[in-house]
Amino acid sequence: MSATIRNPNAGRLAAVILLxxxxxxxxxLYLVPIGSMISLSIDNGELGRSLQHFSTSDASDPDARxxxxxxxxxxxxxxxxxxxxxxxxxxxxxxxxxxxxxxxKAGEVSPDMNGLIGFDERWADxxxxxxxxxxAGTLTSRHFRRATGLDFDxxxxxxxxGDDIYLQVMMRTxxxxxxxxxxxxxxxxxxxxxxxxxxxGFANFVxxxxxxxxxxxxxxRTTAWVILLQTSGLVNTTLMALGIIDEPLQLIxxxxxxxxxxxxxxxxxxxxxxxxxxxxxxxxxxxASRVLGAGPVxxxxxxxxxxxxRGVMVGGSTVSILALGFYITPALTGGPGDQMLSYYIAEFIxxxxxxGMASALSVMLLATVLVLVGAAGALNWAASRKRETA
Amino acid sequence: xxxxQILFTCAAITCAAGTAxxxxxxIAGWGGNYQDAQREAYFNVFAQKTGLKPIETTYLGGLxxxxxxxxxxxxxxxxVIAGGNELQLGCDEGLFEKLDWQxxxxxxxxxxxxxxxxxxxxxxxxxxxxxxxAFPQAPQDWKDFFDREKFPGxxxxxxxxxxxxxxxxxxxxxxxxxxYEVLGTPEGVDRAFAQxxxxxxxxxxxxxxxxxxxxxxTNNVALSTTYNGRIIMAKREGKPLEFVWKNHLxxxxxxxxxxxxPYKQYATEFFKTINDPANQAKFSSLMPYGPxxxxxxxxxxxxxxxxxxxxxxxxxxxxxxxxxxVDHMDELTERWNRWSTQ
Numbered sequence: 001m002s003a004t005i006r007n008p009n010a011g012r013l014a015a016v017i018l019l020x021x022x023x024x025x026x027x028x029l030y031l032v033p034i035g036s037m038i039s040l041s042i043d044n045g046e047l048g049r050s051l052q053h054f055s056t057s058d059a060s061d062p063d064a065r066x067x068x069x070x071x072x073x074x075x076x077x078x079x080x081x082x083x084x085x086x087x088x089x090x091x092x093x094x095x096x097x098x099x100x101x102x103x104x105k106a107g108e109v110s111p112d113m114n115g116l117i118g119f120d121e122r123w124a125d126x127x128x129x130x131x132x133x134x135x136a137g138t139l140t141s142r143h144f145r146r147a148t149g150l151d152f153d154x155x156x157x158x159x160x161x162g163d164d165i166y167l168q169v170m171m172r173t174x175x176x177x178x179x180x181x182x183x184x185x186x187x188x189x190x191x192x193x194x195x196x197x198x199x200x201g202f203a204n205f206v207x208x209x210x211x212x213x214x215x216x217x218x219x220x221r222t223t224a225w226v227i228l229l230q231t232s233g234l235v236n237t238t239l240m241a242l243g244i245i246d247e248p249l250q251l252i253x254x255x256x257x258x259x260x261x262x263x264x265x266x267x268x269x270x271x272x273x274x275x276x277x278x279x280x281x282x283x284x285x286x287x288a289s290r291v292l293g294a295g296p297v298x299x300x301x302x303x304x305x306x307x308x309x310r311g312v313m314v315g316g317s318t319v320s321i322l323a324l325g326f327y328i329t330p331a332l333t334g335g336p337g338d339q340m341l342s343y344y345i346a347e348f349i350x351x352x353x354x355x356g357m358a359s360a361l362s363v364m365l366l367a368t369v370l371v372l373v374g375a376a377g378a379l380n381w382a383a384s385r386k387r388e389t390a
Numbered sequence: 391x392x393x394x395q396i397l398f399t400c401a402a403i404t405c406a407a408g409t410a411x412x413x414x415x416x417i418a419g420w421g422g423n424y425q426d427a428q429r430e431a432y433f434n435v436f437a438q439k440t441g442l443k444p445i446e447t448t449y450l451g452g453l454x455x456x457x458x459x460x461x462x463x464x465x466x467x468x469x470v471i472a473g474g475n476e477l478q479l480g481c482d483e484g485l486f487e488k489l490d491w492q493x494x495x496x497x498x499x500x501x502x503x504x505x506x507x508x509x510x511x512x513x514x515x516x517x518x519x520x521x522x523x524a525f526p527q528a529p530q531d532w533k534d535f536f537d538r539e540k541f542p543g544x545x546x547x548x549x550x551x552x553x554x555x556x557x558x559x560x561x562x563x564x565x566x567x568x569x570y571e572v573l574g575t576p577e578g579v580d581r582a583f584a585q586x587x588x589x590x591x592x593x594x595x596x597x598x599x600x601x602x603x604x605x606x607x608t609n610n611v612a613l614s615t616t617y618n619g620r621i622i623m624a625k626r627e628g629k630p631l632e633f634v635w636k637n638h639l640x641x642x643x644x645x646x647x648x649x650x651x652p653y654k655q656y657a658t659e660f661f662k663t664i665n666d667p668a669n670q671a672k673f674s675s676l677m678p679y680g681p682x683x684x685x686x687x688x689x690x691x692x693x694x695x696x697x698x699x700x701x702x703x704x705x706x707x708x709x710x711x712x713x714x715x716v717d718h719m720d721e722l723t724e725r726w727n728r729w730s731t732q
Contacts, residue, residue: 082482093721097713100482165728232608253594336549336595336730344727350452352720353479 034366041359044140046083050076055136066123067111069132073103090354091131091142098122143360166344170364173340176255176330177323180262181270184319185312187263188270192311195271196278207275214268222329225261226252229333258334265329266322270315277311317376321369341365415442415653418449418470420643422600423623427676428471436663440656452476456485460649468651469660471511474712475719477644481507487647487654494661498685500642502709508644509661512673513680515618515699515707516553517638521606522630531636532561535613536588543612546602549595551726552715553639556708557615558585560637566708573714579722583729595730606631622678622697635703641710642682674698 050072057068073081081103089096098120102109109115116123134152135142145151149164191210195203213221228234229251236248251257281304289299327342341361348358417433419425425446433444447467449455453476459465472480480486486507496504503510518535520528529541535557547554556569562585564572572578586593594611596602602614603624621633645664647657663669670681671689680700681687687701695701 078482079484082479082484086479086483089717090720093718097717163724163728165724165731168731231610331597336727337732339731347723350450350454352723353453353457354720 037359037362040356041143041363042139042141043356044135044138044142045087045356046076046080047087047135048138048140050080050084051132051136054132059133063112065129066113066116070102070106070109070111070116073106076103086353087142088131088135090146090357091135092127094122095128095131098128140356143354143356144363146357147360147364166341166361166364169339169341169344170368172337173324173365174368176258176262176326176338176340177320179255179259180266180323181316181320183259183263184266184270185316188267188274188315189308189312191267192271192274192278195275196281197283210268210271213264218265218328221265222261222332225257225264225333229257229260252333253335255334255338258330258338261329261333262323262326266319269318269322273314273318274308274311277308277314281307313376313380317373321372324365324369324372413466413652414445415469415656416447416467417444418447418467420471421448424619424677424679427673430676431669431673432664435666435669436656436660439663440659442653442656453480453485456480456648457483460485463650465648465650465652467648468653469645469647469657471643471645472508474510474641474644474710475715477505477508477646478712478716480646481505485649487649487651487657489647489661490658493658494665498667498683499665500682500684502642503644503682505644508646509665510642510644510682511664511670512643513682513698513700514641514643515633515635515638515680515703516615516641516710517618517634517636518557518613518615519602519606519621519631519633520613521609522632524609524612528632529613529634531634532557533563535615536561536585538589538592541612544592544594544610545589546594546596546605546611546614546616548615549597549726549730551722552719553641553710554586554615554726555579555582555722556639556710558582560708561585566637566706569708570711570714579725583725586729593730603629603631618697618699619677619679633697636706638699638703638707639710640680640699640704640707641712680704 051069052075053068053071054065058064076084081100085096085099085103088099102116102119102123105119109119113123122128134140145162147166149160149162149167150158151160151162152158153161191206195206195210198206226233230236231248231250233251235251236245239245240248251260285303286299289303290296294302324340325342326340327346330338330340331343341364345358345361345365348354348361419428425448429446433446436442437444449467449470449472451473456467456470457480459467477486481488488506489509491504494509500510500513518529518532520541522528524543525541529535534541535545555573559569559572559578559582560566562581573582594605596605596614599617599620602611602616603620605611606614606616606621607624607629616633618633618638621631624631625633645661647654647660651657665683667681667683667685667689670683670686673679674681674686674690675694678694678697680698681690687695690698696703699707
């Protein structure tokens, strides 16, 4: 009794903490991988930790630098040598073999510049030393420089000197996401309308068809499109049999195939929110509008459509954000000009073992999604303010 | 009966999940009839000799899984067949065990097959193929592959610079033994890309090795780069395909032991099994890739030998350089990706 008087909210506080706990754990489990991804994109790995002598050596004395480098090489074990060499090779092709061959014989090379050049004349090239200078730290901007195409010139000034292929791929990813979103909305809107306003039997039929495809594996649906759209596929043979075309059309391994298959995969994500909003609109509104003298077209444009925009917004943003991360569908139905950023992320993880670069590209993709979500949020906020003031 | 089976399965799963060493020896291969042939020629023999019960899984290239095993200490594979440049990278970084060649023995093996962390086992011919019904006159060499007037139609190729740049230089008249000398210079790389420019609009990229066979058989493409084994197997099934044995590029798939595998004490037995001439001959008769043991050739009938990238066919072949690609992979892949998407 006295406890309740002292702190009447104690029980409630405990309840709130207990209720929030799963959310806190979930957020932590969600944020930790993202944090490690971000740290991996700027971590210089073994290379940064291994060049201890070199990073403290006198930069104006070539012999001291050579000796420091050789001392570092001798202190590394085989795995560290190889990982450092692989990182250096990302800056300049051929550095891997130069570094690893020198490192293996580091004890036999005389510890000065002439000794190194005598071992391999490539050490006389100042570019190799410049790269070592840039990488003698625990953090590196290497991956982000490569991802964005920004690079340092010989005076250390940052500018767009590099290859901007990944920015182009990012742009392409955005363009495909927008294309797919538009097509999905154009196809999805009438379907959602049919479910919300059609007869019960018809609505059920449409809904079950949508859900059936929703529950089928993405891989199966994508492969089905390959079979349908290929040169000797069902679509081409039918069109040819009907005499509409003389020779098969290229329907797959290009942008068309990518958009068609991605639209199919993402359609339910657009239809379901639009349908939910449409179901809340009373049918009597249309009757009222007609009674007041508006035709069916005007009723739709002025009364019905504006009320469904919220559903279109939710469906459209869901589809575009999901589309940004697509990987397997464009990989199977697109050409090389239709591969999205995830494809290159996977390449770096699986093939070139460059997880830093994969992380940098992932950070780029994540940042784009955050900007888009922010923009959509700002738009929404502005729209609701306008409505309030109106 | 069913209930007992389920009970046993559950028990087996629990055991397998218990400790790492309690799992069965695990072999990772490339899948398909390639792995079927290896099972028959090698895995079953290895199982019989050691009393182990190997389980198999599929390896899809790259070092990502293997690096993850080394980093986390959760080693789930024991033996894996990898490509040459992956082996070299992984060996340097300690992802594979070093082999005890004195115990295994190198008798009869090609010198290229004996490597610090791996044993070259399968000699693969990389070239191009065509549908015999597509052209009145058969294409003869790489010049024909890049000749769009003489051989019109789409070309299948893998979306990677590896081997493709070599093919382009061969098509531009570079001698097989001068390939990497030329490719090592910026002018040589430009020359290779200029050669691909000639047929760029005709290209259709394949990802998996089964695609060129399907595409050629259905006249989806006129010519395609491919592995000799896939085409010969399709030919044996009656498909009208032919592989061009002229300046093909030879590479070797290599068996290796994952670092810290709990079954590494069986490695010597495993490598003895896969290097045995009789076993290799059996593999080559099931799957038309070449043996790495020169003694295996004598055990093969001539009608099998004529389809292999070794023997008579190897005379004007070029050897793919793993060392070149380990150094230049990043740079040239990026350039290829840029080129192919523009």
